[in-house]
Amino acid sequence: MCSHQTPRFSCPAADNATAHAVAAHPEQGWTLLCDGAIVFDDTGELHPDGSVIPPHRAPAERLPVAA
Secondary structure: OOOOOOOOOOOOOOOOOOOOEEEEEOOOOEEEEOOOOEEEOOOOEEOOOOOEEOOOOOOHHHOOOOO
């Protein structure tokens, strides 16, 4: 986990963009952050408390299309 001197899963970086990666597995599509959160390449997240942030996908009509 994080090297901060706080209780486990209480990283001061929790819930903000300053959390850093402690394990990255791009071949599997996920990264473990110092606050215990797992972020996925599809922009979804799994937090240590079990809460889930679903992927943030753009509506199909906004996706680029090859001509």
